[in-house]
Structures are given as C-alpha cells and as structure tokens.
Amino acid sequence: MSNIVSRGWENEIAARVARVAESLRSAGADAILISSNANLYYITSRVIAGYVLVTADGEVKHFVRRPVGLEGDTVNYIRKPEQIAEMLGSVPGVLALEFDMAYGDVLRLQAAFPGAKFVNGSAIMRAVRAVKSPFEIELMRQSGVRHAMSYKSIPHIFSEGMSDVELQVELEHRLRLDGCLGLFRIAGQSMELFMGNILAGNNADNPAPYDFAMGGAGMDKSLPIGANGTIIKPGMSIMVDACGNFTGYMTDMSRSYKVGEVGELAERAHQCSVDICKKISETARPGVMAKDLVALAQEMVDNAGLTDYFMGHTQKAGFIGHGVGIEINELPVLSARSKDVLVEGNVMAVEPKFVIPGVGAVGIENTYAITATGTECLTNMPEELMQLL
C-alpha cells in the first residue's frame, strides 16, 4: 500500500490544490473533475486511472479505478464514473470538466451529474499549470542539466557518412542512458512525435502537418516529421531538437551543428537566433506581453534581411516559443496575436529558428523560467553553430 500523494510532494500538492480551488472560485465553478493523465499527475503527483475532484473550498477526493493499493482518507475505489455522484451525495451546481477530453467521455460524465452546469476545466487547468512553483522549476532545472549533458555527446557520437536517422538513434540512446523517460507529452490529439527530431540539410524545408516549429519529411507517411534518411554531408547544417523529459517535467532545447562550411547566410541567421534569445532573455520579465517579444524578434530578423527564412521557408510556423512543463505545448504562447502576459513562474521555450534552402535549419532554442525580475535559462550549453566535422 502506498499513499496516493508521493512522499516529499505533500506540501507541493496541497499548494497546487489551493491554487486550483482559487481558480475555481474566480471562474464561478463549485468543483472540477480531473481525468486527463497530465492533470492527474499535476494534482496527485502520480498518474492513476480514475478521477480527482477538487472543490472551490479546496477539498480533494480521489476516485480510483487502477492501480490497486493506494491509500489515504481521500481515496475511493470505483468501477465506473457514475458512482462518483452517488458517493458525493450531492451534485455540484457548476462543475468544470476537461473539454479537451473525448466528446464521448465528457457526455458520459455530464449524464452522471444531472442538473449540473458545466464549464471548461481544461482551460482552468491550463492557466494554473502555466505558473510553475519553485518545486516544479527545480524539476525542470534538473531536466535541463541532463538534457544538456546528453547533447554534449553529439560531436562524439557523430561519424562521417552517418544519416540523420542514425545520428538521431544514437542520440536517443544517449538520452535514454542518461535517464530520459522518452515519452514526449503533448496536449491535444493532433501532434505526434517520437523522441524529438534531427533535421539535416534540405529536409528541414520539407513541410510537415504537425504544429511544431520545424518540419522534415520523416521516415514514413504515417509519421511525417523529422529525419528522413538524409546522409549528412559537408555544406549541411544539422538541427537537434530532442526530448528533455527526465523528471516528468520537460525542458525544450535545440542546438545546431555544421559539417564543413555552410556559408555566410546560414552563419548570420544562426547568430541572429542566438542574439534574439539573448535579447528576449534580457527583456522578458513579469508584465511583458508575449506578443511584444515576438515583435522584437521579428524586428531583429527583418533588420538582418532574414525574413524569408525565419520560422521556416516553404512553410512557416505561427509561433516562436511556447510554455513547457509536463507537456511540450503549455502557456504562454509566443505568437504575434498572443494575449498572454508574462508572470513569475512561467517557463517558456524560445525557438527563433531559420531554414536556409540548400543548407538546412539553423538557430537555437532555450527554456527560460520567468523570475521576479527577469529570466533564468534552464538549458545552459554553448550556443554557437558547432562544427561536427
């Protein structure tokens, strides 16, 4: 038997529950019923099959289907969600449900709480999770250190004549040996990724269907993203953007490499990306609007005459950064139309990247925490366009 809240997480989970309760009160909701894995992990410190009810008063009840053997005053074992209302004895007047969950599942929950009014709990949880605690940022700091350590092996695992896929497989191996959990958690159902991507040469200009910053054709039409078997040759840049999930909390980091010489345009674009990250890291602080950081980046790109290559060439991404935490696509969103205003505790990946036709992708990506007065970079390693051969 083990307690449903993991040892050492008790105070942290209590604070998270209090924040969710406060958000429920602001939203005019009496309770939220959580059932997505990412939110269950957030609110209990573990993934369960089941539901967690948090009320606006800060009460918590766990309704568990699996695993067996969890204990605590708040733990109730159930077979089906219809038992929850029965066990509660009364139905909350306004109940938040995760509208990002399957339509069929939400309808079933709605039927199980007759008379309740339903509001979007996914939006509530997304806003709460956008502001990380020191506990969460420490987990991301740990991921960042290990993420960088794995990347430092790249010059050693690369060898002449390798394909992008071979380099990727060797890096995946390194990451996993270094403790990467492998799983890339992505909110929503439309984005799929294995363990991140390596883009070499012109494959970076192959448009993908997914809402990632970069493309690549992939190895199969069933997963059209990333490395496509390109043999890495002199004159190519290679962008590495691989999974940094070592602790349940991810960092997102990209670094770029070159083989031989890649020309002035690619070198200049890479430096522009480094400069943008530096500028954003110096500008971002609580109260700054995300869209103003995007405008700042766009201005630097336009002034450098690199507009055509920024955030893709044949197909462009609609953002230059995004929140990161349990999932890779959290708030805030760094896009031209974003309404997000930075607050202390936001953690954001900034990825001002370029695709240079005939050369490949260049640029970097760092994960920054927003502190009381500025930013802390969680992904520290050299940023230059590194020579592989």
Added chain:
Amino acid sequence: MSNIVSRGWENEIAARVARVAESLRSAGADAILISSNANLYYITSRVIAGYVLVTADGEVKHFVRRPVGLEGDTVNYIRKPEQIAEMLGSVPGVLALEFDMAYGDVLRLQAAFPGAKFVNGSAIMRAVRAVKSPFEIELMRQSGVRHAMSYKSIPHIFSEGMSDVELQVELEHRLRLDGCLGLFRIAGQSMELFMGNILAGNNADNPAPYDFAMGGAGMDKSLPIGANGTIIKPGMSIMVDACGNFTGYMTDMSRSYKVGEVGELAERAHQCSVDICKKISETARPGVMAKDLVALAQEMVDNAGLTDYFMGHTQKAGFIGHGVGIEINELPVLSARSKDVLVEGNVMAVEPKFVIPGVGAVGIENTYAITATGTECLTNMPEELMQLL
C-alpha cells in the same frame, strides 16, 4: 507538389473509401468527417492537419490546413473547419463525427454544420479498420519479420549485472536501428507508453494504472509502467513486450527469458501460455466468438491450477488479447464479455501471460491474422522460455 494519396496506395485507398461509404449507408449516415491522425492516415495514406469528408456515395473531399504542397482534384486548402460547410454548399443531413476527439473540437464542428444530426464516426471507423485488407496484412507481416529480427538480438545485448532499464534501452536502440518508427499509437487518451516494456522479476507484480496486460512500476511517478531499475539476477524471468511499429502498421509480440533457474511453477505457466496460443491459433477462424477463445484459455489455465497467476497477480488485466493495426488497441477485444465475432481480415494479438510472485512475468504474445480458414501468425520466432545466462 505531391499527390495526397501516396504512390502505390491508390487502389487500396479507393477500396477503403468504398468500405467506409458502405458502413455509412448501413449506419444511416450521409457522410463522415475524419480528423484524427490514425483515421486520416487510414483514409489518405498520410497524416495531414485537416479533415477528410467521405460521403455515403463514396465521394471524397480533403480539407487541408497543413502541409502545403498537396495536390489532387479533391484537395481544398482551408484555415478553419468553419469553411468546410461553406465549400460544400450544403450540410449533410446525418453527419458522422469522431466522438473520440476532444469535446471542444466536436462542439465546434457541430456548430459549423447547423441543422445536421450527428452520429459517432469513431465507432464506424473502428469497425471498418478491424477488418484488414491483404495490403494492410502485408505491412504487418513486414513489421512482424523485423520485430522478430530485433528480438533475436536480446541474448546478445544482455550482459550480467544489467538492469531492466539498461536492457530496455539497448533493445530500443536495436529496434530503432532495424527501422522501428518508435511511436506507439494508442487509441484514446488514457494510455501512455514509450517504446514498450521489459519486466524483470517482481516488478511484474507492481500494479500500473494503464489498461495494458502487464504492469511494472516504471522509473518515475509521471509514467508508472514497465521497467523500474531492477537489477536482473538469477531466479528472475524477464518479459519483453516492445514496439513493433516498422511500417505504420504494428505487430505486437512478447517473449520471455530467464536467468538461472526460475522453478517449476514459472516453467509450467510459460508452457501453458505457449499451449494457449497454439490452441487459439488452431481454433480461431471466421465465425468464432472472441469470448469463446477467452473461455478456452481460462479453462486451460484453471485445469493447470494457474488461475491465481493468470493475466497478473496483485492486479489482473481484463482481457487476453486485442486487435492491432495502426493502433495497439483495435477490435476485436478478447475479453470474457466481448461480443466480437471473428471475421477474415481481423488481426489480433493474443497474450495469455502469467505473473509468478518472486519470479516475474512469463508467457508469450503473438499477432495472428484471421484467414478464410484459420490463422496466420505474423510474429514468428521461438516461443520457449529462453535462457539469457
């Protein structure tokens, strides 16, 4: 520019569209609007960001957001789903939508088709996809050959003193080098898995929250499944159940290994699993009910006095097999209450497994295609409890 239907897939996709149209007519639906990645891949031969409309008359229209550069008479580029009804000029009377998609997304589509009646398109597609064509079975046959090839490396990559995680990382590396795409596609939002699992010793008896046949504590509470860092020692059995997605179509296969001697009970349970697979492979054919195969397995288990260990010990799985294809959890379901009747073209993983306390998991899993007269095993390799050391 490339055609939306991949070269060589034209006839196959036309036949799939005809089958979907037929199912729509049976369900009394005028059209289906497909937007999940697995179903988009099924109906177009590639993943896109967008929607595919198939009518009961067998007409197809593609509404694409990304990637740029797809062509064909049926391809329409859109920015948002609200444009679809506008482009069609009329709203289907009965429209099937995927009820497994997010509640918020389904509500948005419903609002975009005012006046239509909506039925569950996920159920329609699940039933269509449960019956594989010879083209699909050939892709799975190819995955099975490569899946088995990767597993054959296991005795070579194992070394004394390894942990379950280390063995898993080395097998993942082997699988990826052999062409495994890595991604484990799972229908629904509740199950998460990286690249399959290795269970060593008593970790097999750690209950997991997910609806997989076996458990394991995992390395982190954020992903509580599979290997947990157990050092592999004499007296332990090791079960390997890793990702067989080499072609977009997966095979599912488990094999078990031992270090030193594991005792009569584990040896007998393993042989019982092999015997059950053999019996099911000889019994299954079109017209047989899935639940009768489960009853047959249960009878063999009970007669062998192995009931307490079957499909888990501390926590038991509710099924002994499942359909497999683009996703790992397709129809038919092999459970005691399943209403599924086998038909030619079903492909099912059969995994009668045991957990022996103090020893570990034993047993095998094979993927079988249902032929006109019986079964074809797609995962051919030795089935005995193999000695690692």
